[in-house]
Amino acid sequence: MREQTSAKIFVLSDSLGDTAELVAKAAAVQFNSNANKIIKFPFVIEREQIDEVIEQATQEKCVIAFTIVNTNLKNYLIEHAKKNNIPAVDIMGPLLQAIQEVTHKNPKGKAGLNRQLDEDYYKKIEAIEFAVKYDDGKDPRGVKRADVVLIGVSRTSKTPLSMYLAHRNLKVANIPIVPEVEPPKEIFEISSKKIIGLTTDPTILNQIRKERLKSLGLDSNANYASINRILSELDYAEGIMKKIGCPVINVSNRAVEETAAIILKIIKGGY
Incomplete structure (x- = not known):
């Protein structure tokens, strides 16, 4: 052998x-x-x-x-x-x-460049997990840990913006503003510079909400999509944003990438 x-x-x-x-x-x-x-x-x-x-x-x-x-x-x-x-x-x-x-x-x-890329990758994954965990006001405690907090009425691109910014390694929490629900106290306890208000044209929002209801198999004439309801929500949200003193972006006819670019400019102090 x-x-x-x-x-x-x-x-x-x-x-x-x-x-x-x-x-x-x-x-x-x-x-x-x-x-x-x-x-x-x-x-x-x-x-x-x-x-x-x-x-x-x-x-x-x-x-x-x-x-x-x-x-x-x-x-x-x-x-x-x-x-x-x-x-x-x-x-x-x-x-x-x-x-x-x-x-x-x-x-x-x-x-060590490969290791640096890995570190960047893990930061991105952490930011994405953060965005999912603190999406749509699920847990307002995330507000104080976030790099950016997005606030606005329903269907103003808060979630897609959160995910887009997460891919830029930013931890983002987003909070829906609804007249019947008191905003979480946490958004008044952090710097207004970390908060971005999102608003939109009521007519455009009316169409978006109608399409959303249709996609869910619901009546597109429901109160959620009525123009009066939308105007009421936008007015209420505007009052909250003024109280906080945060920057406000009108997302009407803007792509997520365009709005994200404005947000990045704001948080870097160049807007």
Whole structure:
């Protein structure tokens, strides 16, 4: 029976090394994942660190797999691995070169960018979950934790705006203003600069509400869509907004993206 051989895979990275480790595991399993041991060396940013790894590698039967984007450091590793007859595989290099040839742009050569993208992704997910949790006044306690609070009568795009802004990493709560329901006290306890009032043209709102009722299989002449009811709601909401002293945006005939752009400008102090 032929003796089974194994090798160690040294994974080097100028960041966490997760990418190189995943590739190394995928390759190792094609031979014997238990026999081929993977040893990770993250945050390799100095030549001295490479020297230490090379010295250790010369005493082992091993392969070096690496994701190092700094050109000088990468070349230093390749050169010294070659001198010591250690196979070294540049996992990202060929793909970076291919993208560079197609785009005619040079890679940034900066470590950790993927991790930064991940952090941005998780912030976005957190903001989206926040918008869902505190949508339509479900829990007014979210008002004090929000980056932005949208207030307005029904069908003034509060929910789609909340979701759009959440994709810009903003935690948004929205509160419906209804004459029969006292507004939550929380909206009077935070800075008016965090609150955006939304209003609209009553005729346009009348049509939107009628269509909404039809889509639900309800009578489009219900009080919810009557022009008198709408005028009453808008007047009441206007009074609340004046009391708070918050900016007010008329969303009539505006796309969500356009209104969101105005909101972003307001909260950045440029409107």
